[in-house]
Amino acid sequence: MTIRQTFAIDDQEFRGKRVLVTGGTKGAGEAIVRRLAAAGARVATTARSPDAGSPAELFVQADVATLDGAANVAAATIDGLGGIDIVIHSVGGSKSPGGGFAALSDRIWQDELNLNLLAAVRLDRLLVPEMIKQGSGAIVHVSSIQRRLPLHESTIAYAAAKAALSTYSKALSKELGPKGIRVNAVAPGWIHTTASEAMVKRLAAHAGSDEETARQGIMDALGGIPIGRPAWPQEVAELVAFVVSDRASAIHGAEYVIDGGTIPTV
Template identity: 85%
Template sequence: MTIVQKFAFDDREFAGKRVLVTGGTKGAGEAIVRRLSAAGAIVLTTARSATEASSQKLFVQADVSTLAGTETVAAAIMKQLGGIDIIVHSVGGSKSPGGGFAGLTDQLWQDELSLNLLAAVRLDRLLIPGMIEQGAGVIIHISSIQRRLPLHESTIAYAAAKAALSTYSKALSKELGPKGIRVNSVAPGWIHTSASEAMVKRLASHSGSDEATARQGIMDALGGIPIGRPAWPQEVAELVAFLVSDRGSAIHGTEYVIDGGTIPTV
């Protein structure tokens, strides 16, 4: 599959804006980095391995699922950018095996919470004071529709962490809105990425089936996708670009779903 739609945009819309995108070397995160950079933003991103950053101009090697990793990123932002205007918490994912709740050890639970929730909490705690001082900023938390449609076979801990992230994001918006900082979250459904394909492979291996069967199993568990396909990373990036722009200046404290119609209720 390839995306055929070309998005037109102002290539100076984010000129001079200092941006952090976590998890910006793959999937939707990489698409967000490319989209904001193409519109003039100065974008810094992170990953655990430096080999993942071949296409990134500003990169910090750090594991943001740890406190030390988030401190490294915050220090690099101050040194290289002198502050931050936009934060997009795109980092996330699940490495839990199939098998439902019984297959999740305490360590797996901690790993999922550290990556999908605490990375954002810690970075916000380190970076928001600077936003408050300048009286402006935008924060986007990338959640997931799994907070409402958890896949019990493989992603209970991930779904629970993303549900907590959405609740945290809403609470944060109430505190920061009066201080000039907008906070929103984005909940993608199935996105066509290397991570989603890796999950398909894990489920196929666990069940002893093939990848086509595992992929269809995910579709069935989601109840289908009315538009007939997963979203492309570039489509998620377009939504994020709108929300962090001045075009979305009255949008605050809410969550936007981009799932091709997967969630079957209002």
């Protein structure tokens, strides 16, 4: 999925910067990998599926929702890039079935927490000491507007995990700011990705309806999107690239919402 790019990218802006983007083979993660690589960064990325031509310099096949997977990714990144300057935790998502709270088993809750919260917590624990040693770094946690605007049909556990991620991100910023490491969160609303389309299909299957009805159901539950459409992954990547760049050098402990106006309050 692409949008026409109408602005120039400075191909030197991230020259030599060593970057890890988790979940960088699809959706927003892939767009972030492409954006930072186009700006000169040396990018490592991860996914569970084998590499299918990622533009990243280093691809690590691993499940970052497990302790071992996170450890493999951290070690391979430090070895492969020779250190780390920027970490973007883009991995996340929900595979929960429709049916509200009663459909969410303990297993599902644990899976959602492992993917949407603990993957970032574990990778930070492994990688941040490298940043502390060099006295610099930038971290972005990709959260979701659902942490403030949770939907009840299938994503209660996901929304709760993202709320925890945003709170964790803020707490980490307080500890790392004085050490020269900037920590921020980016909270997208609906993004046009294969994952969000898969959720539409799951909800349609659960309700015995069609995809258009399920899509409209999500729009209604969100209260509509004032700009009239979901964001494109490239639009999320542009925001992330700004937040980790030196242009944002005083931005720290913040959460940027990118939702086309979905959150209805100030």
